[in-house]
Each structure stands twice: as structure tokens, then as C-alpha cells.
Amino acid sequence: MARKYLISRVALALALSGGMATAALPAMAAAKEKEKAPKIAFSKEFAAAAGDLDKVVGAAPQNAAVTAASEKLRTAQTPEAKAAAAAEVDAALGGAKAKLAAASTVATTPGDKIKLGELTRNVGVLLADPAMQHSGLVTMLQSGALLPENTGQVQYLAGITAYQTGDYAGATNYLKQAKDGGYADKDGLIDRVLADAYKRTGNTGAALALAQQEIAAARAAGTKPTDTAIRTALQAAYDAKQTSAAIDLAIELAKDYPNAKSWTSSISVVRALSGLQGQDNLDLMRLMARTNSMNDKRDYLEYLQNADPRRLPGETLKVIDAGIAAGKLTSADVAEYRQIASSRLAADKASLASLERDARSGSASAATATGAADAFLSYDEPAKAEELYKAALTKPGVDKDRALTRLGIAQVDQGKIADAQQTFAQVGGTRTVIARLWSAYAESKASGATAQ
Structure with missing residues (x-):
């Protein structure tokens, strides 16, 4: 035979x-x-x-x-x-x-x-x-x-x-x-x-160790780990409830593969594991919007809740229009948000000049300066927002990590990548992971990578 x-x-x-x-x-x-x-x-x-x-x-x-x-x-x-x-x-x-x-x-x-x-x-x-x-x-x-x-x-x-x-x-x-x-x-x-x-x-620990070995071997060889290797490790870390490792891998995925699919995965993991709320989570949602990684209705509604149509009516309406254009939202889903934002939009825009004037005065409080900066950032005026966040950072009682995060965002929006990287590196506390993700985004913009 x-x-x-x-x-x-x-x-x-x-x-x-x-x-x-x-x-x-x-x-x-x-x-x-x-x-x-x-x-x-x-x-x-x-x-x-x-x-x-x-x-x-x-x-x-x-x-x-x-x-x-x-x-x-x-x-x-x-x-x-x-x-x-x-x-x-x-x-x-x-x-x-x-x-x-x-x-x-x-x-x-x-x-x-x-x-x-x-x-x-x-x-x-x-x-x-x-x-x-x-x-x-x-x-x-x-x-x-x-x-x-x-x-x-x-x-x-x-x-x-x-x-x-x-x-x-x-x-x-x-x-x-x-x-x-x-x-x-x-x-x-x-x-x-x-x-x-x-x-x-x-045996989630063994799964994570195996995937990390593959990543380490690629790094040691001077090559980029495969998208699959990083995702496998990320999933294993998530399953093993190893929060720190999962967040590190989420950021690694975004840095090595800065496309919409990777950003969706990375930001979703950080949202799930970090427990960020309100204003902190708002800056993650802003990153999702800029990376074209908002996938479903939940993403858009979470962004709207964090932005709050009473505080940021212009940004709220922009998110609503983007969600409807993407087919993720219906007019019925956001009727109340639109009604509140629309009713406040004209007055909010009209107040920008006085907000800026008050924020630039020597006696302005940290809250006044950051409030004005937040308004200009939400209306896509990052140059003015940058100046006002810098002013806010000189004031006593400023929420330093929030102001630094948004200063970095304003700098990224202007293409000031090196400045933004330096700013994000100064962020601490619970916002560290937000700054790391934004820094990865800034790096991708510097390298010419685009979210597909």
C-alpha cells in the first residue's frame, strides 16, 4: 500500500x-x-x-x-x-x-x-x-x-x-x-x-499570555504586531478582567491601526472599563466623532446626553444631524434634544462675544474662562478655545486635567500636533486614559493616517 x-x-x-x-x-x-x-x-x-x-x-x-x-x-x-x-x-x-x-x-x-x-x-x-x-x-x-x-x-x-x-x-x-x-x-x-x-x-489568563507573547515577538523583531494579534490580546484581557492591560492594548490597537474599526473597539473598551461619566465621557465621544467610529444609536444618544442641549446647543444639533445623516438616528429619537437645542441656539451664539470678553478680563474666574473656552470648542472655533483654556489654566481652582484635555483637543483641531502631544502628556487622574487615546489620534494625524 x-x-x-x-x-x-x-x-x-x-x-x-x-x-x-x-x-x-x-x-x-x-x-x-x-x-x-x-x-x-x-x-x-x-x-x-x-x-x-x-x-x-x-x-x-x-x-x-x-x-x-x-x-x-x-x-x-x-x-x-x-x-x-x-x-x-x-x-x-x-x-x-x-x-x-x-x-x-x-x-x-x-x-x-x-x-x-x-x-x-x-x-x-x-x-x-x-x-x-x-x-x-x-x-x-x-x-x-x-x-x-x-x-x-x-x-x-x-x-x-x-x-x-x-x-x-x-x-x-x-x-x-x-x-x-x-x-x-x-x-x-x-x-x-x-x-x-x-x-x-x-483559561483567560493563558489566552492573554499567548497573545501577548505574539505581540512581544513582533515588537522584538522590529515589526508591527498584526491587527488580529492585538485584538486577540485585547479580548483576552477584557475577558480576564485585567483592566490595566485591556486599556493599554486598546490604546496600542488605536496607535498601530488608526482606522474607524479599531477606534470603535478601543474607545468602547475604555468606555466599558473606565466608568467615565458626564464631562469626562463627553471627550471620549468627541474622539469617536472625529474618528468616524460612532457605530449605533447608543453612541449618538450617549454623546447627546453628555453634551446636554441646554449647555452646548450647537454641538448637540451637529451630533443630531450627523446621526440622522448616518442612518443611526430618526427624528423621533431626538425630537426633545432638537427642540431644546434649537430653542437655545440663537441666544447661545449671541452670548459668545460677552463670554469671550468676560473670560479675558483679569478678574475672570477659572469657571468663567473654561466655560467660554468650552463654548468656542463646541462651535468649532479651536483657536479661541485654545487661548481661553490657557487663560483658565492660570486661574486658581481650575479643573486642570479637564482644561488640559480640551486644550489638547483644540490644538489637534488646529493641526498643532506637537503642542497637543505635550499638552496631553500633562493630563493626570481619571482623564489619563482619555488623553492617551487623544494622543494616539494626534499621532495618527501627524502620520497622515485616516479613519476608514
């Missing part, structure tokens, strides 16, 4: 959502395999029981009946249709499952067992049966005849098929063995599947 240790294709791939797709693994080099492989002995009984099946399975790609039934199985939509198509595949293979069962009763030598495992795995692929594939791969690993250089790949496939069948403990066992042995698949799926399997078995 021809000896094949590995198959060239396997259904496996992990999306971050947990779904599976199809990916190919490279076929083993047959010539090299033949040169290295020691002589394998098959028992007479096993050779008689499995010889014909080995030929049929080897010829399956050229067997029209098998390929037609396999295609039917691939496209079947209901359990009944899948079962019927699988039965057609089995029949086209000459009753493969029954022949495997018969061969298993006489498999006694290491050669018998590795061939039995290979055939079981092959038939499992043709039948789209991950449990059968897994059984065959485990038989190969336990046969005692698997070449050392092939062990990692078989362990990897055993881990993948365990994952596909919902055996997450088995998946972590085999995938960790493969990884510890130095195996690395070309698509990097081993780390993603292993991390998710750890998560599903409740």
Missing part, C-alpha cells in the same frame, strides 16, 4: 467571531518523505482488509461519483440533506466506513495503525466529518510510526479538529503540543485557535 502520512488539504480557519472557513495546508514532499521514511511493515491481515480501500481513497479526486457526492455534501443545507449526501459519498467509496471498521479490528503493527489513522482521516475529510478526522489523526499520533518532523503538523490538525467538534480542552492539548514543538502554520491560525480554545475552557 502507498504510504501517505499527511493530507494536502484540511477544512480549518478561525474567524475572530468564532466561525470556521476553509484553508489549505501544503502537501508533504513525497520524494523527500520516501527518502527519509524507515520501512513500515503492515500485517498480512491488515493489508488484506485495507488494501482496496487505500486504492479507492487515493483515487477519490479522480472518481466522478465521489466528487459529485462530495459537492452535494458541501452545499447541503439541512441535516437530512447532509446525511443523505454523506451516505452517497460513502457508497461511492465502496462502503468506506464499514471497511475502516473491519480494518481497525486487525490493525496490530505500528504500520497498520498509522495507515488506519491516515485512511480514517482521509475518509473523514471526504465525509466532512471533523470527529472522524480527529479520530484518525489521534490514531496516527498514537501509532508509534509517525516521523518526528511530521508530528507537529499532525498535532496541529488534531487540535483543529478537536476545536471544530467542540472539544476545547482537547484542542488546547494538541495545539499547545504543536506550538511547544515549534510548529507554525503559514496563516498563524494556531495562535488564534489556541487562544480561543483557552477562552472557551475558562
Whole structure:
């Protein structure tokens, strides 16, 4: 019988959502395999029981009946249709499952067992049966005849098929063995599947450590970690309730991948873990708006609540119009906000001149100066806002961290990136994380990155 240790294709791939797709693994080099492989002995009984099946399975790609039934199985939509198509595949293979069962009763030598495992795995692929594939791969690993250089790949496939069948403990066992042995698949799926399997078995700490190792290795090599690696680590940190690590990773994601999707994830994590309220959260919502990362009605309504149409009517109306234009809000959703903001808009705009005059007077309080600065920032006049925040910072009793945060925002809005970075670096307290995110945004603007 021809000896094949590995198959060239396997259904496996992990999306971050947990779904599976199809990916190919490279076929083993047959010539090299033949040169290295020691002589394998098959028992007479096993050779008689499995010889014909080995030929049929080897010829399956050229067997029209098998390929037609396999295609039917691939496209079947209901359990009944899948079962019927699988039965057609089995029949086209000459009753493969029954022949495997018969061969298993006489498999006694290491050669018998590795061939039995290979055939079981092959038939499992043709039948789209991950449990059968897994059984065959485990038989190969336990046969005692698997070449050392092939062990990692078989362990990897055993881990993948365990994952596909919902055996997450088995998946972590085999995938960790493969990884510890130095195996690395070309698509990097081993780390993603292993991390998710750890998560599903409740071992969130191991999932986080694994993802952090991948990030650290990329940094050490002078390359940027993949978006997937950072997201995997971020999710693991979030699941493990490691707030500090999760926030650090959220900022890392935004810095390395400053697009709308990343900003949505990063800011959402910070909102969820930091417990920011009111005026603090308002500046996060402003960052979401500037990064085009406001995803749903909740985002817009939260922004409106924080802005308050009585305090910032112009900004409130701008958010309402943006939400309706984006299809995230309806007029009914925001009718009260619009009514309040619209009724106050004219008077609020008319008061800007007097607000500025009062704020610039030598006797102005910190509250007067910051109030005027807030008004100009909300009306997209960052130059005046910058001057007034600077004035406020010289006043006793100023909320220094809030004023510094918004001074940095005003500077970013003017394109004064270096100044903004210096300003954000001075922010402390609960607003530190807000400033770090804004600093990452400023950095992305300096590099020319845009939110897509």
C-alpha cells in the first residue's frame, strides 16, 4: 500500500467571531518523505482488509461519483440533506466506513495503525466529518510510526479538529503540543485557535499570555504586531478582567491601526472599563466623532446626553444631524434634544462675544474662562478655545486635567500636533486614559493616517 502520512488539504480557519472557513495546508514532499521514511511493515491481515480501500481513497479526486457526492455534501443545507449526501459519498467509496471498521479490528503493527489513522482521516475529510478526522489523526499520533518532523503538523490538525467538534480542552492539548514543538502554520491560525480554545475552557489568563507573547515577538523583531494579534490580546484581557492591560492594548490597537474599526473597539473598551461619566465621557465621544467610529444609536444618544442641549446647543444639533445623516438616528429619537437645542441656539451664539470678553478680563474666574473656552470648542472655533483654556489654566481652582484635555483637543483641531502631544502628556487622574487615546489620534494625524 502507498504510504501517505499527511493530507494536502484540511477544512480549518478561525474567524475572530468564532466561525470556521476553509484553508489549505501544503502537501508533504513525497520524494523527500520516501527518502527519509524507515520501512513500515503492515500485517498480512491488515493489508488484506485495507488494501482496496487505500486504492479507492487515493483515487477519490479522480472518481466522478465521489466528487459529485462530495459537492452535494458541501452545499447541503439541512441535516437530512447532509446525511443523505454523506451516505452517497460513502457508497461511492465502496462502503468506506464499514471497511475502516473491519480494518481497525486487525490493525496490530505500528504500520497498520498509522495507515488506519491516515485512511480514517482521509475518509473523514471526504465525509466532512471533523470527529472522524480527529479520530484518525489521534490514531496516527498514537501509532508509534509517525516521523518526528511530521508530528507537529499532525498535532496541529488534531487540535483543529478537536476545536471544530467542540472539544476545547482537547484542542488546547494538541495545539499547545504543536506550538511547544515549534510548529507554525503559514496563516498563524494556531495562535488564534489556541487562544480561543483557552477562552472557551475558562483559561483567560493563558489566552492573554499567548497573545501577548505574539505581540512581544513582533515588537522584538522590529515589526508591527498584526491587527488580529492585538485584538486577540485585547479580548483576552477584557475577558480576564485585567483592566490595566485591556486599556493599554486598546490604546496600542488605536496607535498601530488608526482606522474607524479599531477606534470603535478601543474607545468602547475604555468606555466599558473606565466608568467615565458626564464631562469626562463627553471627550471620549468627541474622539469617536472625529474618528468616524460612532457605530449605533447608543453612541449618538450617549454623546447627546453628555453634551446636554441646554449647555452646548450647537454641538448637540451637529451630533443630531450627523446621526440622522448616518442612518443611526430618526427624528423621533431626538425630537426633545432638537427642540431644546434649537430653542437655545440663537441666544447661545449671541452670548459668545460677552463670554469671550468676560473670560479675558483679569478678574475672570477659572469657571468663567473654561466655560467660554468650552463654548468656542463646541462651535468649532479651536483657536479661541485654545487661548481661553490657557487663560483658565492660570486661574486658581481650575479643573486642570479637564482644561488640559480640551486644550489638547483644540490644538489637534488646529493641526498643532506637537503642542497637543505635550499638552496631553500633562493630563493626570481619571482623564489619563482619555488623553492617551487623544494622543494616539494626534499621532495618527501627524502620520497622515485616516479613519476608514
